[in-house]
Amino acid sequence: MTDVAVVAFAQSKHVAADPNRNEVEMLMPVVAEALEQAGLEREEIGFVCSGSCDYLLGVPFSFVTALDAIGAWPPIRESHVEQDAAWALYEAWVRLQHGDVDTALVYGFGKSSLGDLHEIMTLQLDPYYLEPLWPDMVSMAALQARAYLDATGKTERDLAEVVVRSRAAAASNPNAIVAGTTTADALLKEQTTIAPLRTSDCPPITDGAAVVILATADRARAISERPAWIRGIDHRIEAHSIGVRDLATSRSTALAAGRAGAADDKVDLAEMHAQFSHEELIVRDALGLDDSATVNPSGGPLAANPVMATGLIRIGEAASRISAGGGDRAVAHASSGPCLQHNLVAVLEGE
Amino acid sequence: MSGRAIEDLNEDGPVTKMHAPIRLEYRIGAGTAQSRFLRGVAEGKLLGQKCPVCSKVYMPPRGSCPIHGVPTEEEVELPDRGTVTTFCVVNIPFSDLAPEVPYVCAQVLLDGADTALFGLIAGMPAREVRMGLRVRAEWAPREEWTYNLGNIKWWEPTGEPDADYDAYKDYI
Incomplete structure (x- = not known):
């Protein structure tokens, strides 16, 4: 295995809606910032991979248009995944194993403000049995939340506690949209919107982008004083139909965590792609974290959720804390598909 | 509950068509560069934008030079x-x-x-x-x-x- 590390991470100042800039205009300064952090020129990047979704933008081949933010002439080596850019990072990691290139730039972007995100996500469902019924994304999440609470005996107060902690952590994150001090009592006074979930249990609609730069072995050490080494990375997928899964657990997360070696040593911090409060509890169980690990120090997706970049941001946030000396070992999690269908776990370490 | 073999149930043949209408609405913004261009067109002007690296003038502009991946910051009336x-x-x-x-x-x-x-x-x-x-x-x-x-x-x-x-x- 070739050692690969995260050596730079940049993200946009996320906002609820960025009506003035197109995706390329939103992405360009973030790419420039990441390259500057790494001290690299565009031409030095060996491989580029992106994650985005045309349905969010309502435009076919928007991922091709987005390449205008990178500069693709003379032709570059490039690929794309139509899902969260955490999987673009996985592809880049695999690509770096080939050994012929030693740097990769990964980006994810999305503007959820353009359409109705909750309906757009319906179109990822199977087109025969489920999609014609138009279950929206929050309703699907609420089914999972109910299954989780019922199976574990936990209550809506436990969900509210996740929100309280997330918002408090987000107060120190300049990219957070939802942050600040609150209490479970205050949150529980709100009406549930789709029971057992309240608006506070759901992520904010967010426009944003993120970029991660990866480098191998000696190149990583030359770029970064303290690279965040990817010691393990794995992703696993479950059945698409939520009717055949145990929604109270995330077996694919547990499998990926096992393969990535998450529990092999003490975890200082974990960034989880938990869009809803209950998802954090489910993923936390699946990762096997004990109480000593700091969870979502950035505030997580409840603080800002630029869909298609949110998972990549988890890896970037975890890595930048490692690089800054805020921990020695971190676990980053990303998710895709309805109700935590597909999960990726990466283990990051300093030296 | 008694089951019947699937193969016995297929005498009507497969369903070959179902209707599941899909409609999504978007509020698309043209972006900064294209908004400049469209405001120009509304006044009878054709406004391009120039790459600061290669000096190519893009018409219509998209706000970036797709060759160099940098913002096109200079406006040029053509x-x-x-x-x-x-x-x-x-x-x-x-x-x-x-x-x-x-x-x-x-x-x-x-x-x-x-x-x-x-x-x-x-x-x-x-x-x-x-x-x-x-x-x-x-x-x-x-x-x-x-x-x-x-x-x-x-x-x-x-x-x-x-x-x-x-x-x-x-x-x-």
């Missing part, structure tokens, strides 16, 4: 005349919105631009349209102008001599 770099003659009507056949679609490289605009060629027989033809914009009446490149109804020959091939060979 004349509404240019050169046909390539064209096709449409002989089959396929849309009620399209003009009467035969009509000509062309790429028009405005003087000073490095990318060509799409437009119709009129004011001459279709068979006489050619690469290198010099054309100018025929604008719709001013009161009809809006944020739309349709403000230019079509492009007509200027009567100038054709451009040398070398002048546009890099833009085909």
Whole structure:
């Protein structure tokens, strides 16, 4: 295995809606910032991979248009995944194993403000049995939340506690949209919107982008004083139909965590792609974290959720804390598909 | 509950059609560069943008140089005349919105631009349209102008001599 590390991470100042800039205009300064952090020129990047979704933008081949933010002439080596850019990072990691290139730039972007995100996500469902019924994304999440609470005996107060902690952590994150001090009592006074979930249990609609730069072995050490080494990375997928899964657990997360070696040593911090409060509890169980690990120090997706970049941001946030000396070992999690269908776990370490 | 073998239930054959209408609505913003361009078009101006690295002028602009991945920060007003770099003659009507056949679609490289605009060629027989033809914009009446490149109804020959091939060979 070739050692690969995260050596730079940049993200946009996320906002609820960025009506003035197109995706390329939103992405360009973030790419420039990441390259500057790494001290690299565009031409030095060996491989580029992106994650985005045309349905969010309502435009076919928007991922091709987005390449205008990178500069693709003379032709570059490039690929794309139509899902969260955490999987673009996985592809880049695999690509770096080939050994012929030693740097990769990964980006994810999305503007959820353009359409109705909750309906757009319906179109990822199977087109025969489920999609014609138009279950929206929050309703699907609420089914999972109910299954989780019922199976574990936990209550809506436990969900509210996740929100309280997330918002408090987000107060120190300049990219957070939802942050600040609150209490479970205050949150529980709100009406549930789709029971057992309240608006506070759901992520904010967010426009944003993120970029991660990866480098191998000696190149990583030359770029970064303290690279965040990817010691393990794995992703696993479950059945698409939520009717055949145990929604109270995330077996694919547990499998990926096992393969990535998450529990092999003490975890200082974990960034989880938990869009809803209950998802954090489910993923936390699946990762096997004990109480000593700091969870979502950035505030997580409840603080800002630029869909298609949110998972990549988890890896970037975890890595930048490692690089800054805020921990020695971190676990980053990303998710895709309805109700935590597909999960990726990466283990990051300093030296 | 008693089951029946699936193969016994298929006498009606497979369902080959189901209706599941899908409709999504979006509120799309044109972005900074295209908004500048469209506001210009609404005033009868063609505003391109120049790359600070290679000095290429993009028409219409998208806000970035796709070669260098940098913002195009300088705005350049271009004349509404240019050169046909390539064209096709449409002989089959396929849309009620399209003009009467035969009509000509062309790429028009405005003087000073490095990318060509799409437009119709009129004011001459279709068979006489050619690469290198010099054309100018025929604008719709001013009161009809809006944020739309349709403000230019079509492009007509200027009567100038054709451009040398070398002048546009890099833009085909």
